[in-house]
Amino acid sequence: MADAKLLRQQCLDRMEADPRNYFGGLAWLREAFMAIPREHFVPTRVWWPRPGDDGLYKLIDRDKTPNAWLKAVYRLRTPLITQIDDGAVPASGPATGWFTSSISCITVVIEMLRHLAPRPGERILEIGTGTGYSSALLAHRTGPGTVTSIEIDPHIAAHARQRHSALGADVHTITDDGELGHPAAAPYDRIVSMASVRRIPPAWLRQLRPGGVLVVPLDTPFGWDLTVLFTGTGHGTAVGRPVATVEFMRVRGQRGARPHGELGWPADAAPQQWRDYEVRADQDGQLIQFVQRRTPVRP
Numbered sequence: 001m002a003d004a005k006l007l008r009q010q011c012l013d014r015m016e017a018d019p020r021n022y023f024g025g026l027a028w029l030r031e032a033f034m035a036i037p038r039e040h041f042v043p044t045r046v047w048w049p050r051p052g053d054d055g056l057y058k059l060i061d062r063d064k065t066p067n068a069w070l071k072a073v074y075r076l077r078t079p080l081i082t083q084i085d086d087g088a089v090p091a092s093g094p095a096t097g098w099f100t101s102s103i104s105c106i107t108v109v110i111e112m113l114r115h116l117a118p119r120p121g122e123r124i125l126e127i128g129t130g131t132g133y134s135s136a137l138l139a140h141r142t143g144p145g146t147v148t149s150i151e152i153d154p155h156i157a158a159h160a161r162q163r164h165s166a167l168g169a170d171v172h173t174i175t176d177d178g179e180l181g182h183p184a185a186a187p188y189d190r191i192v193s194m195a196s197v198r199r200i201p202p203a204w205l206r207q208l209r210p211g212g213v214l215v216v217p218l219d220t221p222f223g224w225d226l227t228v229l230f231t232g233t234g235h236g237t238a239v240g241r242p243v244a245t246v247e248f249m250r251v252r253g254q255r256g257a258r259p260h261g262e263l264g265w266p267a268d269a270a271p272q273q274w275r276d277y278e279v280r281a282d283q284d285g286q287l288i289q290f291v292q293r294r295t296p297v298r299p
């Protein structure tokens, strides 16, 4: 029988050895990763994210194949699908459809939190609670009463609340449209979205304190998303730089495609130069411009 703690340690060792520098030397992030049992947040039945020869996503059931389930939970670069078609597809067998909720893969979660760089006592807003795993990692760092997380799907939110409570993780999970943020607990020192957007929701910019940090996966014309690290002015504007390539599911309200020109992208945006764009966002929209970096950045 696989051992969760051992699998966690193996994941940590592999990420430490990877040139992508997942933990960035941050001891708190390593500690949080080792302290929070990822398996505690993963539902009993999840879908594998790549289709089989029959075109269906295989269901992995902890009750039937506990070893395979646990190994899947600790696959470094594999998200596990927890909802298809907004819950219209029951988790009772192989299925097909649109992925609408997942537990993001380990490397992506760690990389997002590294860029977010939360500090103890800071007020954090997370959009896209999902299973509750990433918010539990956040709360481990920032402490009691600091993390608000918004999940649009009531069933997914209920699962996360139950899992937080069973683990004693102090996260305030709200069922709402995260694009509106949560003004009641604003301003936030840091906001992180675990679902991607085509356009930065103005509420996030308004609810960020001056100098606050926003980390969000942004749709691009390149066929994948960019994680953009913004600094807010506190007056509804922010300027950001892409820090990583990533793929996320969209927030519900922004699933429909829009021409990238309308979203502030230049017509000649070049994927190989993704690091050299700057994103300016405000209440009226966003502008993405080529601004060559002067200093090399780490991977």
Ligand SMILES: C[S@@+](CC[C@H](N)C(=O)[O-])C[C@H]1O[C@@H](n2cnc3c(N)ncnc32)[C@H](O)[C@@H]1O
Residues within 6 Å of the ligand: 100, 101, 102, 103, 104, 127, 128, 129, 130, 131, 132, 133, 134, 135, 150, 151, 152, 153, 156, 176, 177, 178, 179, 194, 195, 249, 250, 251, 252, 253
């Ligand atoms: C990739 S999952 C998040 C994974 C999560 N961070 C975890 O650790 O399990 C994205 C989540 O965003 C949620 N979501 C989509 N649109 C949303 C919105 N407008 N507001 C809040 N949550 C949203 C989805 O229901 C889904 O659960």
